[in-house]
Amino acid sequence: MNEIATSRKTPLLLVVDDELVGRIYIEKALQSEGYDVITAENGQQAYEMAKQHLPNMIIMDVMMPVMDGYQSCVAIRAEEQQLKVPILMLTGLDDIESVEKSFDSGATDFIVKPVNLAIFKQRVRHGLNMRQADLEIYQQHIRQTHAYKIAKMGYWEWEMEANQLYFSDEVYEMLAISREEINDTRDALRARMSIDDFQRIKSASEATIKQGIPYSVEHHVIRPDNQTQIVHHHAELIKNEQGQVVRMFGIIQDITARYLADEQIRHQLYYDSLTDLPNRTLFHEHLDKALKTPSRITDGLAILHINLDRFKNINDSYGPEIGDKFLILIANKLNQVTRSTDLLARVGADEFSFVFEGIRSNDGAEKVANKLLKIFEDTHCIGNYELIITASIGITLSSPNNCDKETLLQQADLAMQHVKEVGGNQFCFYSEQMVSGAYQALIIEKELRRALERDELVLFYQPKVCVNTGIVKGMEALIRWQHPDKGLVSPFNFIPIAEETGLIIQIGKWVFEEACRQTRLWHKQGYDNLTVSINVSAKQFHHQDFEADILNAIEITGIDPHCIDLEVTESCTMNNIEKAISILKRFRDMGIQISLDDFGTGFSSLSLLNQLPLDTLKVDIAFIRDINEKGENGELAKLIILMAKTLGLKTVSEGVELQHHIDFVKDNGGDEYQGFLFSKPVPAADFELVLARNSQQIEAVKAS
Ligand code: C2E
Ligand code: MG
Ligand code: MG
DSSP: OOHHHOOSSEEEEEEEOSHHHHHHHHHHHHHHHOOOOEEEESSSHHHHHHHHHSOOOOEESSSOOOOOOOHHHHHHHHHHHHHGOOOOEHHHHHHHHHHHHHHHHHHHHESSSSHHHHHHHHHHHHHHHHHHHHHHHHHHHHHHHHHEEEETTTEEEEETTTTEEOOHHHHHHHHHHOOTSOHHHHHHHHTTTHHHHHHHHHHHHHHHHHHHHEEEEEEEOTTTTSOOEEEEEEHHHHHHSSSSSEEEEEEEEEEEHHHHHHHHHHHHHHOTTOOOOOOOOHHHHHHHHHHHHHHHHHHHHEEEEEETHHHHHHHHHOOOOHHHHHHHHHHHHHHHOOOOOEEEEETTTTTTEEEEEEEOOOHHHHHHHHHHHEEEEEEEEEETTOOOOOOEEEEOOOBTTBOOOOHHHHHHHHHHHHHHHHHHSSEEEEEGEEEEEEHHHHHHHHHHHHHHTEEEEEEEEEEEETHHHHHHEEEEEEEEETTTTTEEEEETTHHHHHHHHHHHHHHHHHHHHHHHHHHHHHTTTTTTOOOEEEOOOHHHTTSSSSHHHHHHHHHHHHHOGGEEEEEEEGGGGGSSSHHHHHHHHHHTTTEEHHHEETSSSSSSHHHHHHHHHSSEEOOOOOOOOOTTTOOOOOOOHHHHHHHHHHHTTTEEEEOOOOOHHHOOOOOOOOOOSTTTTOOOOOOOHHHHHHHHHHHHHHHHHHHH
């Protein structure tokens, strides 16, 4: 395209005539019309100047020395940039032969000599306008071609009556077919597709003709170099002015890159990056689908949950790199047992789950389990190492009455854990007795031990707020268990088991140290009056190491003992009240404060309240929760607060969820409160935000 000629504001015309007078005559006439004009004396010169200046139009005499008009015309046309420049030839009157010759040489128009100026000017204007229109169409075409190229798209047209098919260049390029190579493009298309894909397009096209609705199909294209492309194919019918369907118009877009990117994302989402096995997400989706297919439920499916025994040892002894290689090897070996309808997924670090469909009895599942266990009889070679490992397999079978996904997974897991209990290296079917309380407790105990090792326990903090000033005075440390499968587990679900099994000693020690460490940190940040309340269970309280552990924690964290508040319960005093009193006294002598928690919810002895060396009484949520806006149902809370005041104890009211709960506590002389209204127990990082917000609010109130 001649960019210079198109971008010019005033058209530049080249006038070529060997006769000076004629040349000047035309030059002046054109200049008077506002055009820029350059001139040449012969065909050769005209050719040179055309090349150099790229004029918008050439007006050229036919008869000239050196190189005549025809020759010059041919030479100019041969130049790529000049292909479309309008050339107006000046011919002799009625010289039909030279007119013909002019057109043959590539001229676009002619005018006879002597020149009639009025007509000549019209012809020039018309020639330039035509050229402009030509250029605009051409530019539009170029833009369209660019757009198609960028979108990796081509189009085709099928003239239905003549049964002629036209494909744009881009389609030929996309399918890697040359126009010459294959005449019938339909054949070419067929050769580039699978039979299935071709059939799909054919059916879609037939439906479009029948129903008049466009079709969209995605299919593969196999190029001669065996590269596969994915294309999006869309076609619709085109009607003429009379509303009759005359042709079908379609686009084909190469969407391979997008498809591959989508595939990659899908792969990352659904497959384990180490072993390339389906991951937990895909496993759950697969199971959901399988359990929703009615025939699958009646046919039954088996879930086999495999956990490698003592895999940690391999990681610890040989390093994580060998550990990873080992997992890949095991994954491959396990995968060889699967059939196309089965699914094997890696659901945890050293855990795999199988879903086998169409299994009706224990026998079928047993066979599979035996095959799997056989894999572990061999030694596994990783580089120079020969490793041996066993596995524990828990199995459960679905049935029409047992087809809830979560339940089935829990069953397979319980069965697997049972195998672990008895030493691993075998399989076991789930049975109902595994859900008994004692059994569950056993499992929780085992998991709790692991939780301690793997730092799965965390402390949340709930602010204790002054009823009158709204200032945060301290916080209660409340334990949570960040369970890898179950998420955040409430202390209600594991503290009782920890107490029964004695694990509470270790847990309590950790809680104490962690709470002191965190509080000391906040003191250093400037919140130096915060008191931390730490819950102590009866078993912990009576343990021989209890006092030593606390002293040790105080020493290593450097916390001021005055900022510690031990929350004990009445059960701490059971059996030996004298001993309890003396322990508490020793703590108080060190400056530690003592709170009585859960008061009024157990056996509650009023005389006890009098004897114990206490600082604070916690008013349990049970006494606050039901107080209504009129203050009804608050009698017991009122009594407890009054009693505490009489004994010179501070009160902290728990479970304050509504504004009128605070109003009630305030009206009845309560000191501090904690509850969801101000804040739920939150992780340490969030507690810092609570502190910052509280300081700001207090400052704002002071300033106003
Ligand atoms: P607790 O010591 O009486 O703790 C107060 C409980 O009330 C906490 O439950 C707290 O989240 C909840 N709570 C606070 N404000 C509200 C409220 O406005 N509405 C309601 N509905 N509940 C509120 P959490 O954290 O689940 O702890 C439960 C119990 O577990 C504690 O009762 C305590 O007995 C025990 N516990 C928690 N952490 C530890 C610990 O580190 N060691 C020991 N031994 N026991 C702990
Ligand atoms: Mg408490
Ligand atoms: Mg309490």
